[in-house]
Amino acid sequence: MLLLQLPECFGNGNRTSFWFSPKTSYSPVATGTFVYIALTITSWFLVVSWILAPFIFNPLGFDWLKAVYDFDDFMNWIWYRGGVFAKPEQSWEKWWYEEQDHLRTTGIWGKVLEIILDLRFFFFQFGIVYQLGITAGSKSIAVYLLSWIYVVVALGISVLLAYARDKYAAKEHIYYRLVQFLVIILAGIVIAALLEFTSFKFQDVFTSLLAFIPTGWGIILIAQVLRPFLEKMALWETIVSVARLYDILFGVIVMAPVALLSWLPGLQNMQTRLLFNQAFSRGLHISQIVAGKKPKADL
Template identity: 25%
Template structure:
C-alpha cells in the first residue's frame, strides 16, 4: 500500500534521484545536519510536495552492508528515532500532513513517522498502567472500590490488557507473511521467530526507539551515529553495554521492576465479598468497623467470601515482567560469549575499574556521566520543565508510601482489637534515622569543601561522620525492637525514592557536577549495575550449559566448535607460560647468586 500510494519514504533504502527534476526543484541539499538528519525521508518529502512521485522498485539491486549485531542495530535505531523526532516537528511534515488526501495521509503516517509514535505510545501505556496500579494501591482506592463493587470488571480489564499487549502485536507479522507467502508459512515464520528469541529482541528495540524519539522530540540534539557494519564476533564488555544502554533500558527496567514489587506489596488481590450481617448474632446486631469485620471474614469465612474474589498477580503483571527482564538482560543474550564465566570475570573487573576511575576521560564513569547530561546544557527551560513534571512520579510514589504508613499508624492500627502504644515511638525513631542520614550527606559535602588551611580540619570532620554513623546504627538497632523489619525496610525505600527524586531535580537545575549529586549518581549506577549484572553472574556460574546454547543459537556449528577449541588451547597455554616465566626467573636468581 505504501508503494501504491507513493508514500514509501523510509530511511536506509538506496535512493535513485531524477537528476533533472531534483535540480530544477531546489536540489537535494539540506539546511541542517541536525534537523535533516534522516536525509532520505526529507528527500521523499521534498519530491512529494513538489509534485513528484516516490516509487519502490524491487528489481534494482544495490550492494550495501547490513547491521547484524545488537549494538549496531541499537545505534542504527537510535539514529532513525532521533531523525524521526526532528522530522515530526519540521515544516515539511506539517506540509505533508495538510496536503495529502485521507487515504494517502493514513498510509504515510503509519508507514513513516507514525511508527515511532505507536512504539512510544506503547511504552507510555506500560508506564500509565503500572503507575496507575501503584498509585491506586498506595492510596487504598483499589481495596475500597473492590470491596464496594466499583471495580467488578477489574479482572476483565487486566485480561484485555494482557491480550492486547501480548497477542495483537503478533497479528501484523502473520498477516504480512501470510499475504505474501501463505498463512502456513506465516505461522511457521512466527514460530521460528519465537524460538530464536525474536520477541525479546523486538521488545528491546521498542525501548530504544521510544527513548531516542522522546528525547529528541523534547530536547532536540539528533546526531549521526556510526554503526560500522562489521562482523559481530567480538565480545562487548559490560562497562560498554552499561554506557550505551543505561539511560535507555537499564534505568527503565529497574524502575519497572521496582514498581512491580511495589504493586505486589501494596496491591489488593482479594477482598471480603460478604456483609457483616452474616455474623449478626456474633455482633449482637451492632455494625462493626470495616477493619474488624474484614479480619473476622478472612479468619472464619475465607472459603465462601474471600476465595472467589482472588485475583492472580501473575496474570495481571506477566507482560510487564517480560518487558522489565528484556530491558535489563537482553543485551547479554545477544552478546557473543555474554554468559561465559571467564568473560564475566573480565567484565566485572573492567566495570569496577570504570566506576573507580576519577578523571574526566571517555573511559571513566565521570566522563560518561558528564557526556550523558550535556544535552541539558543546550535545551530550553520549557523542555526542562516538562522533564521535571515527568520526574514528579517518583515524588508521588514517596508521598503515597508516607500516607500509607501514616494511615496504618493513626487509623488502622488503633482500630485493631489488639492495639500497641509504640507506633509514634517507632516513627519518631525512623524520622531520626532519616535526619541523621541527611546530616551525613551534609558532612560529606562540607568535608569535600574544607581545606587544611581552614580552622576545621579533615580529621575532625571524619570524627563527626564516624560518630553520626554510630548513632545512626544504634538508632536503627533500637528501631528494630519496636518496628518490624518490613516497616523499617519500607521507610528506607521511601527515603531512597525521595533522595532519587531530589537528585533528578538537581540534575535538571544543571547541578549534576555537584559533589553530592555526583556521589548519589555513582552509588545509584553501582546499585543498578549489580541488579543487572548480578543475575548474569549467578546464571553463568551455576548454569554453564546456557552459554553453549547461546553460542549455538548465535553462530553456526563450525564457528561454535572453533570457539570451544580456542578455549581449550587458551586454558592449556596460559599455565605453561607462567611455568616458563617462573623457571627463567629462578635460573636468573641462581645465576646472580
C-alpha cells in the same frame, strides 16, 4: 567490556519500570499473591529482558572470566575521573555530564517541564509511606511530610561520610573508619528506639527503600536541571557521589544474575547450542575447522 554499555540500558525512561512492581503490590487491586503476580509478571519480564538480552545473545555473555573482567572494567569506569580529554567510555563522570548536555540549551519553560516530569518519582514515596507499620494506619498528610526527615537524614549522612573520606581517608584512615563505625552504631540505636517506643517494624526498613530510592533518583534528576546554581555549592559534589552510587547499584543488579549464571557449569555450552542451533543441526563442528580437519568423504 559489556558493562561499558550498561548506562545506556538504564536511561531515565527505563528506570521507572523498576518502581512499578513495588507500587502495585500495595494497590487495593492486589488482593492476593496470585493477583499480584498476574499484575506484575509482564513488567518484570520486560525488565529482565532489557537487562539480560545483551548477555543472552552474546556467545561470551556467560563466560565466567569475561564476567569478572567486565565487572573490573565497570568499576574502573565508575571511579576513573579522567581529565579534559577523557572520553565517556573511559569515565563515568564524563559520561554523566555528557548526558546532561541537552539541559544547557533548554529554555526556562523546558526546565520547568523537566522538573514537573521528575516529580513522578515522589508519588511512589507518597503511596508507600502509608504502608509502613510506624504510621499505625494513619492517613494524615503529616505522615508524608515527616517521611522527608528520612531523606534529610540520609543526605546528611552522605555529606558527613563524603567529608570524612576527603579529610581523613588518605592520611588518617583510622578516623574515617571511626566515623563509619559511629554512624552504624547511631543507626542501630535509632532503629532499636523506634522498635521499642513506636509501632515501627523491622520490615519497614526494607519497605521504606521502595519509597525512598525512587525519591533519591528524582532529587538527582531535579538537581541536574538546577546544575548551574548547585555547581557553585559544596552540595553538588554530594549529588555527584550519590548519582555514582545509584549507577553502581544498577551495575550490581545486572551483574549479580549474570555472575550466577556464568558460574553454573554447562550453561555456556547450552547457550552456544541455542544460538547456533542451525549450525549444530547441520553437523558443523567449529573445533574441526579450527584444527584443519577434513571431512571423511574428502579423504
